[in-house]
Amino acid sequence: xGALLLLPVFLPVVAGTYLLVSLAVExxxxxxxxxxxxxPDEEARKKLHTRxxxxxxxxxxxxxxxxxxxxxxxxxxELMKGIPVYFRVDDIGRLFVTLVSIVWVLVGVxxxxxxxxxxxxxxxxxxxxxxxxxxxxxxxxxNLVTLYMFYEIMTLTSMPMVLHNGSxxxxxxxxxxxxxxxxxxxLGLFAIFFLxxxxxxxxxxxxxxxxxxxxxxxTWILLIAVFAALIGFGAKAGMFPxxxxxxxxxxxxxxxxxxxxxxVIAKAGVLAIIRVVFYIVGADFIRGTWVQTAWMTLALxxxxxxxxxxxxxxxxxxxxxxxxxxxxxxxxxxxxVLSPVGMTGALLHVIFHMFIKCALFLTAxxxxxxxxxxxxxxxxxxGKQMPLTVWCYTxxxxxxxxxxxxxxxxxxxYLAQGALSANVGAFGWAGPAILLVSALLTAxxxxxxxxxxxxxxxxxxxxxxxxxxxxxxxxxxLAILAALTVLLGIFPNPLISFAxxxxxxxx
Amino acid sequence: MSSAIFPIVVLLPIxxxxxxxxxxxxxxxxxxxxxxxxVLLNAVLxxxxxxxxxxxxxxxxRFTHDLTLSLHLDGMGTVFAAIISVLWPLATLYSFEYxxxxxxxxxxxTFYTVTFGITMGIALAEDxxxxxxxxxxxxxxxxxxxxxxxxxEAILASRTYLYYSLGGAAFAFIGVVFILIYGTxxxxxxxxxxxxxxxxxxxxxxxxxxxxxxxxxxxxxxxxPFSAWLPKAGVAPTPVTALLHAVAVVKAGAFTVMRxxxxxxxxxxxxxxxxxxxxxxxxxxxxxxxxxxxxxxxHLKRRLAWSTVSNLSYILFGAVLMSPLGLVGxxxxxxxxxxxxxxxxxxxxxxxxxxxxxxIHQLDGFGRKMPKVFAAFTVSGLALMGVPGLCGFISKxxxxxxxxxxxxxxxxxxVAALLISALLTAxxxxxxTIRAFFPGKGFDYSTISDVEDxxxxxxxxxxVFAVAMVVFGLHPEPILSRLGLIAASLR
Numbered sequence: 001x002g003a004l005l006l007l008p009v010f011l012p013v014v015a016g017t018y019l020l021v022s023l024a025v026e027x028x029x030x031x032x033x034x035x036x037x038x039x040p041d042e043e044a045r046k047k048l049h050t051r052x053x054x055x056x057x058x059x060x061x062x063x064x065x066x067x068x069x070x071x072x073x074x075x076x077x078e079l080m081k082g083i084p085v086y087f088r089v090d091d092i093g094r095l096f097v098t099l100v101s102i103v104w105v106l107v108g109v110x111x112x113x114x115x116x117x118x119x120x121x122x123x124x125x126x127x128x129x130x131x132x133x134x135x136x137x138x139x140x141x142x143n144l145v146t147l148y149m150f151y152e153i154m155t156l157t158s159m160p161m162v163l164h165n166g167s168x169x170x171x172x173x174x175x176x177x178x179x180x181x182x183x184x185x186x187l188g189l190f191a192i193f194f195l196x197x198x199x200x201x202x203x204x205x206x207x208x209x210x211x212x213x214x215x216x217x218x219t220w221i222l223l224i225a226v227f228a229a230l231i232g233f234g235a236k237a238g239m240f241p242x243x244x245x246x247x248x249x250x251x252x253x254x255x256x257x258x259x260x261x262x263x264v265i266a267k268a269g270v271l272a273i274i275r276v277v278f279y280i281v282g283a284d285f286i287r288g289t290w291v292q293t294a295w296m297t298l299a300l301x302x303x304x305x306x307x308x309x310x311x312x313x314x315x316x317x318x319x320x321x322x323x324x325x326x327x328x329x330x331x332x333x334x335x336x337v338l339s340p341v342g343m344t345g346a347l348l349h350v351i352f353h354m355f356i357k358c359a360l361f362l363t364a365x366x367x368x369x370x371x372x373x374x375x376x377x378x379x380x381x382x383g384k385q386m387p388l389t390v391w392c393y394t395x396x397x398x399x400x401x402x403x404x405x406x407x408x409x410x411x412x413x414y415l416a417q418g419a420l421s422a423n424v425g426a427f428g429w430a431g432p433a434i435l436l437v438s439a440l441l442t443a444x445x446x447x448x449x450x451x452x453x454x455x456x457x458x459x460x461x462x463x464x465x466x467x468x469x470x471x472x473x474x475x476x477x478l479a480i481l482a483a484l485t486v487l488l489g490i491f492p493n494p495l496i497s498f499a500x501x502x503x504x505x506x507x
Numbered sequence: 508m509s510s511a512i513f514p515i516v517v518l519l520p521i522x523x524x525x526x527x528x529x530x531x532x533x534x535x536x537x538x539x540x541x542x543x544x545x546v547l548l549n550a551v552l553x554x555x556x557x558x559x560x561x562x563x564x565x566x567x568x569r570f571t572h573d574l575t576l577s578l579h580l581d582g583m584g585t586v587f588a589a590i591i592s593v594l595w596p597l598a599t600l601y602s603f604e605y606x607x608x609x610x611x612x613x614x615x616x617t618f619y620t621v622t623f624g625i626t627m628g629i630a631l632a633e634d635x636x637x638x639x640x641x642x643x644x645x646x647x648x649x650x651x652x653x654x655x656x657x658x659x660e661a662i663l664a665s666r667t668y669l670y671y672s673l674g675g676a677a678f679a680f681i682g683v684v685f686i687l688i689y690g691t692x693x694x695x696x697x698x699x700x701x702x703x704x705x706x707x708x709x710x711x712x713x714x715x716x717x718x719x720x721x722x723x724x725x726x727x728x729x730x731x732p733f734s735a736w737l738p739k740a741g742v743a744p745t746p747v748t749a750l751l752h753a754v755a756v757v758k759a760g761a762f763t764v765m766r767x768x769x770x771x772x773x774x775x776x777x778x779x780x781x782x783x784x785x786x787x788x789x790x791x792x793x794x795x796x797x798x799x800x801x802x803x804x805x806h807l808k809r810r811l812a813w814s815t816v817s818n819l820s821y822i823l824f825g826a827v828l829m830s831p832l833g834l835v836g837x838x839x840x841x842x843x844x845x846x847x848x849x850x851x852x853x854x855x856x857x858x859x860x861x862x863x864x865x866x867i868h869q870l871d872g873f874g875r876k877m878p879k880v881f882a883a884f885t886v887s888g889l890a891l892m893g894v895p896g897l898c899g900f901i902s903k904x905x906x907x908x909x910x911x912x913x914x915x916x917x918x919x920x921x922v923a924a925l926l927i928s929a930l931l932t933a934x935x936x937x938x939x940t941i942r943a944f945f946p947g948k949g950f951d952y953s954t955i956s957d958v959e960d961x962x963x964x965x966x967x968x969x970x971v972f973a974v975a976m977v978v979f980g981l982h983p984e985p986i987l988s989r990l991g992l993i994a995a996s997l998r
Contacts, residue, residue: 080904
């Protein structure tokens with residue numbers, strides 16, 4: 001049964017590689033004949049989409065079924081003596097892999113329509129499939145070295161999605177993404193080096209594997225190392241001080257890619273932090289140390305700063321990217337208080353934010369696809385043109401702000417409760433206060449699009465705003481995501497108990 | 508197999524190389540067959556020797572009763588000999604296509620082949636005097652290779668190389684003399700040969716001598732502050748820069764440093780002293796310094812040369828940790844860096860021979876035109892960065908584990924330096940890859956319509972190296988366990 005874990009990893013990777021290689025071979029052949037590769041016609045596009053969808057659905061179903069059918073594990077091979085490349089499913093991996101699969105399929109369906117106007121579809125879907133396989137591997141990773149390996153591969157394979165349109169701006173953004181991520185990964189690696197020495201094993205174990213005897217009086221260096229890991233893996237999650245790449249890189253990618261970068265890949269940083277802190281080091285090691293204080297401070301700083309920047313930003317997708325910076329740090333703050341309730345809130349916010357942010361970016365994509373408008377002040381009256389899309393946007397926005405009974409309210413409730421109940425001094429009240437301020441700012445930067453969209457006032461003439469068709473292929477995934485953001489808030493109990501179960505197993 | 512094989516693998520390439528200018532080949536093809544034949548034969552003999560591991564020594568020559576030139580084979584020598592005998596035939600194959608656009612081929616191949624024998628001599632040297640003699644000879648025979656093009660720039664570069672190397676050798680010689688005086692024997696013995704009774708209260712003097720000797724030998728590894736010669740020497744033809752300045756010559760420097768540290772002075776004598784600190788600081792500095800210079804450099808080969816400067820200091824870092832684990836890290840990086848760097852240099856060489864472009868900003872869009880070369884280049888770049896799954900990660904892991912185990916705060920700083928250097932490596936290698944594969948919207952490919960992949964003679968070595976990087980990266984255990992045995996003999 002364990003070997004089945006490898007299928008949802010290798011199937012998309014092999015399929016994606018096949019797409020890329022066959023594209024390259026086709027190009028070479030055409031060049032030898034002295035011509036250029038023609039733009040694919042409608043039939044060829046259909047064929048490509050069917051294949052991609054088939055691979056996506058099959059591997060997503062496999063990933064979800066296999067992960068929920070028991071705690072399987074499999075060793076791929078020994079990298080070095082005592083360091084296997086090892087996959088194992090546990091509750092947290094199960095949760096992440098399910099989320100990733102749902103989002104990847106939905107956004108995939110959306111891209112079939114959207115990518116028409118970006119071009120180079122085969123290349124895009126090649127990388128899209130590969131990154132999915134790598135993310136599944138990341139969720140299934142059973143030890144820290146395996147996790148690190150797939151973390152690096154994820155950076156490298158998702159980079160081509162950022163520079164997809166080939167403009168100078170997007171290439172520069174891709175480089176920035178690459179180097180910030182590498183910097184972060186190396187900081188994480190710094191910690192792994194020391195953890196390998198001071199822990200019994202690098203296999204993930206709830207509660208940690210730190211061995212005080214091996215550690216001796218080297219606490220100081222390990223604290224530095226853990227802090228480095230927090231900063232480093234925090235880079236992917238957009239935590240200050242390595243957040244600057246995110247608002248540059250996410251918006252220049254094609255919208256579906258921005259959606260998964262912000263919604264899913266940013267969460268890979270969160271997953272890595274959870275694994276290091278709760279499954280290797282153990283929360284008790286950093287509880288009450290300067291590392292915890294610094295972590296809480298940085299997370300709260302990022303929450304506030306991200307919201308402020310989003311509030312001031314006029315380019316719609318960039319605004320959403322800043323919002324990601326802020327929202328993912330909600331998650332990090334929930335983890336940093338090191339209490340079961342806080343962690344429950346953090347996990348819930350991972351789930352909800354993933355759906356919400358994907359929905360928001362897909363809306364931005366639909367706007368661009370149909371009207372080419374990218375700036376917030378251009379969106380006056382957009383609600384007259386695309387009412388259904390804007391309604392989906394509105395529900396997702398309300399959820400992100402945290403208005404009951406939407407999902408965001410539930411997670412923020414637990415985050416605030418967690419901070420208040422944990423023994424973290426002034427952070428107990430400062431944390432919830434900042435979350436509240438940030439929620440206000442969130443309302444301030446998200447809702448104007450809805451209000452101005454439906455009620456443009458004298459800024460736009462309703463006569464000049466014809467009703468535009470909203471392609472089903474784009475609307476349905478968006479509607480599902482928007483519905484999830486609301487429904488999960490109304491029926492949150494299974495999720496709460498599942499997240500609570502994970503939290504209490506490690507704390 | 509007896510010890511008589513030792514002089515054969517050293518002398519065969521030397522004699523055969525000297526014969527190249529006088530033999531009547533008739534045409535170029537015959538000469539190519541002769542050279543590749545000799546190099547291949549010698550490599551096969553060497554590999555056979557490494558497999559059989561013959562015992563005993565072979566005395567080439569006696570200066571006096573106890574000063575001899577003698578050869579034998581041990582674990583560390585095996586590693587170095589294995590690297591050069593695997594790489595030399597591949598590099599020779601590559602040079603045939605490369606040298607078509609240079610002149611004076613016979614002179615070039617004479618010295619190129621002789622160098623093979625001399626480097627073998629360093630690997631097989633049984634004692635410090637023999638090693639020193641071959642080390643000096645190495646300087647002299649590689650000098651004409653650097654000034655091969657006879658341009659003013661080349662002559663100046665070779666002069667710099669000569670001054671640096673001879674100066675270094677002079678310091679190294681002081682060390683050799685002291686080993687002879689204060690050691691129980693001049694041979695290499697795991698754990699060192701110093702006679703503590705003879706030293707008495709002159710410990711500090713000997714530590715000073717060690718530091719001088721270390722700096723002397725590490726001139727060849729281009730450690731700061733003696734690194735200027737290596738990037739300058741990049742004017743040499745690419746096979747020379749690739750094989751000699753990324754592998755044979757510079758690693759001979761690292762090899763000699765390890766020999767005197769672990770086999771002459773001995774780590775027990777050195778570890779924890781001020782001498783260890785004194786050599787570790789410049790090593791750590793060079794790791795970062797080399798990378799930052801590489802980042803600044805816009806000339807492709809010089810950028811790679813600065814990267815070599817940094818990577819050789821990785822090896823030295825492992826060596827100056829002065830623990831068995833450090834030696835494993837150093838030796839593994841010696842093997843893996845050889846593969847990675849020769850591969851990236853060969854890619855640079857392929858670009859130069861096929862297109863004449865030498866600067867990085869001229870490489871826009873090349874990835875589409877030379878896909879095979881730039882694929883290999885990307886793999887080598889990723890490996891140098893230390894992406895897990897490729898060989899660079901394995902050696903870095905071992906180096907760092909040794910540093911963490913040592914418990915020395917300075918070594919922790921070394922770990923940080925390694926990671927900073929990895930980040931800089933990512934920047935200076937991947938910018939080239941991205942430029943080559945993604946030149947940006949509206950790039951006019953007709954400006955580089957003359958660019959294409961080279962012939963199989965150049966591609967075959969690239970393929971071999973790329974595969975090797977993956978295989979070593981995924982399954983390093985056979986190599987690591989062998990290095991572990993060498994290190995275990997030091998305990």
